[in-house]
Amino acid sequence: MLRPPGDHPRTPRHLISAADLTRDDAVLILDTAEEMARVADRPIKKLPTLRGRTVVNLFFEDSTRTRISFEAAAKRLSADVINFSAKGSSVSKGESLKDTALTLEAMGADAVVIRHGASGAPYRLATSGWIDSAVVNAGDGTHEHPTQALLDAFTMRRRLVGPDAGIGRDLEGRRITIVGDILHSRVARSNVHLLHTLGAHVTLVAPPTLVPVGVEQWPCDVSYRLDDVLPKSDAVMMLRVQRERMNAAYFPTEREYSRRYGLDGERMGKMPEHAVVMHPGPMVRGMEITAEVADSDRCTAVEQVANGVSTRMAVLYLLLGGSETALPSASARTEENK
Amino acid sequence: MDAQHDHTGNAARPVLEASDIARVLTRIAHEIVERAKGADDVVLLGIPTRGVYLARRLAGKLEEITGRKTPVGSLDITMYRDDLRMRPARALARTEIPGEGIESRLVVLVDDVLFSGRTIRAALDALGDIGRPRAVQLAVLVDRGHRELPIRADYVGKNLPTSLRETVRVQLAEEDGRDAVLLGVKQTVPAGEQ
Numbered sequence: 001m002l003r004p005p006g007d008h009p010r011t012p013r014h015l016i017s018a019a020d021l022t023r024d025d026a027v028l029i030l031d032t033a034e035e036m037a038r039v040a041d042r043p044i045k046k047l048p049t050l051r052g053r054t055v056v057n058l059f060f061e062d063s064t065r066t067r068i069s070f071e072a073a074a075k076r077l078s079a080d081v082i083n084f085s086a087k088g089s090s091v092s093k094g095e096s097l098k099d100t101a102l103t104l105e106a107m108g109a110d111a112v113v114i115r116h117g118a119s120g121a122p123y124r125l126a127t128s129g130w131i132d133s134a135v136v137n138a139g140d141g142t143h144e145h146p147t148q149a150l151l152d153a154f155t156m157r158r159r160l161v162g163p164d165a166g167i168g169r170d171l172e173g174r175r176i177t178i179v180g181d182i183l184h185s186r187v188a189r190s191n192v193h194l195l196h197t198l199g200a201h202v203t204l205v206a207p208p209t210l211v212p213v214g215v216e217q218w219p220c221d222v223s224y225r226l227d228d229v230l231p232k233s234d235a236v237m238m239l240r241v242q243r244e245r246m247n248a249a250y251f252p253t254e255r256e257y258s259r260r261y262g263l264d265g266e267r268m269g270k271m272p273e274h275a276v277v278m279h280p281g282p283m284v285r286g287m288e289i290t291a292e293v294a295d296s297d298r299c300t301a302v303e304q305v306a307n308g309v310s311t312r313m314a315v316l317y318l319l320l321g322g323s324e325t326a327l328p329s330a331s332a333r334t335e336e337n338k
Numbered sequence: 339m340d341a342q343h344d345h346t347g348n349a350a351r352p353v354l355e356a357s358d359i360a361r362v363l364t365r366i367a368h369e370i371v372e373r374a375k376g377a378d379d380v381v382l383l384g385i386p387t388r389g390v391y392l393a394r395r396l397a398g399k400l401e402e403i404t405g406r407k408t409p410v411g412s413l414d415i416t417m418y419r420d421d422l423r424m425r426p427a428r429a430l431a432r433t434e435i436p437g438e439g440i441e442s443r444l445v446v447l448v449d450d451v452l453f454s455g456r457t458i459r460a461a462l463d464a465l466g467d468i469g470r471p472r473a474v475q476l477a478v479l480v481d482r483g484h485r486e487l488p489i490r491a492d493y494v495g496k497n498l499p500t501s502l503r504e505t506v507r508v509q510l511a512e513e514d515g516r517d518a519v520l521l522g523v524k525q526t527v528p529a530g531e532q
Contacts, residue, residue: 028429031429031430032429032430035414035430035431035432035433036430038433042467042468043467043468043469044467044468046467047417047418047467048417048418048463049417049418049422317417317427318427319427320427321417321422321427322422322423322425322426322427322428323423323424323425323426
C-alpha cells in the first residue's frame, strides 16, 4: 500500500473491552471527549482530522442509536463512513465473519466498528490477522459495550464534577448504582469495569434471577433492594428490561418488577439532591422508569446521546488520528489475552 | 510553532531575560494599538500552551494602554495539523473563544516561536471553521526564521537568526516557573542512546 513519506505503517489498535483501559487511558478519552463536545457548539461542527480515513460500521445486530452515533462521530471528524448491516447483505446469504472482514479490508477500511450478537466477535476480528484496521467494539453479545460505558462515565463526570473542573479527574469515591437486567446487559458489565478503574464504587441492584453467575468476581457490590441503595447513590443507572432475550421467565409479572425495581418520582425523592438518573436508552416508560422521572431535569438520557457522539469522536481520534494509537496499554493487554 | 525542546539542559544560553520579555510585550501592545487605531475590535487568541499565557499578558498591557478590556482566548490547532499522521495522536488543548466571538473583528493570533509557519497555517484553518474575522494578524515573541510556508508575523518580539542545528525554547513563569528565551544546540544523538 502506498503511504506518504514519513507516514509509518500504523500498528492496528483496538477498543475491545472497557476492562483493557487503564485509569490514564480512560481519563485521556474523557478529556478528549470534553474538547470534542465543544465542536458541537460551533457554527461548523466538523474537524478535518480524519480526512481520507474510512470507518466501516459493521452491524450484525440492529442498533440504530449506536450506529448513527458512530456515524455522526466519524463524519464530524471528516472520515468516510460505510454502513454495512447484516440484514439483506451477503451475511444473510451465509458469508462468514472472516470473508466479510476480508472484503472490508480490500475496501480499505481504517477502522471497523462492530456490533455482533456473539460475545467475543470483535476480539476475534481484532486478533485473527484477517484485517489491518482498528477494531472498535460497539456491543458484542452479553459481553461488553465499552463506548457506552465511556459515555456514561463522561456524563457522570460532567454532572457530578463539572465540564471544566472534571478535566484530568476520575470518579474517585462516587457511588454509582446500576439497576435492572444485569444478566443480559453488556452495558452493565462494561460500566462496572470502567467505573471501578475510575475509582467509583458500583452497586448492582436486580432481582436474583437477573444477576449473572460469577458476579462475586466483579469489582462491585450486589443488592436486591433498591430502596436501601438509593439514598447512598450519586448516580442511578436504569437498564432496560430486555424482553426479547427473556421469554417472561425471570420475574412473575412486569407490574411486580416495576414496583420493586422501577424508578418513580417517590423513589427519586429518596436520592441525594445532586444525584442524577441515567438511562442508556431505549427507555420503556412505565416499566423501569416512569414518565415523571424520565422527563425530569435529573434524567440525563438525552444528554447521554449527545455525549455519545463526543465520546466516540474521542475514541476514533485517539485510535486513528495519529501514526499509532494514543492508547497503547489497551491493545497491549488485549494481545496478551490471546 | 512550539519551541523545540533541547535536551542539553543548562547548555542553553538565554537570549531574552524576564525584563526583556516584559519590555517586548509592552512594545507589541503599543504597536497593536497603533496599527489597529485604538484596538477597540481586537480579539487576542493564544495558541496553546505558551501562546495563551502571552495572549493574556498582552491583554493586560492593552488594558493599561486603552483602559478597556480586550477579549482574550485560546485556539487549539492540534486537529488541524498537517503532521498528525507522523506521530501518535496527541492530547488536545482547550479552545476558548471569548463571548464576543470573532465575527468581523480583528483577530491577533499569539504564539511563542515562529518557525516553519505550519502551526499558523493550521491556526488559520481552525479560525475559518469558527467564524470570519475582519482581519487576522500574528504576534510572536521570537521569529527564528526557516519558514516553510508564505507566512510572516505582524508583530515580532525579537528576530533571532538561527541555524537548524539550534533550538529555541521559551519559558514562561505560568508554565515553567520563570521567564526566559533560551538558545541551545540540538543534540544529534537522542539522550537514551548514549
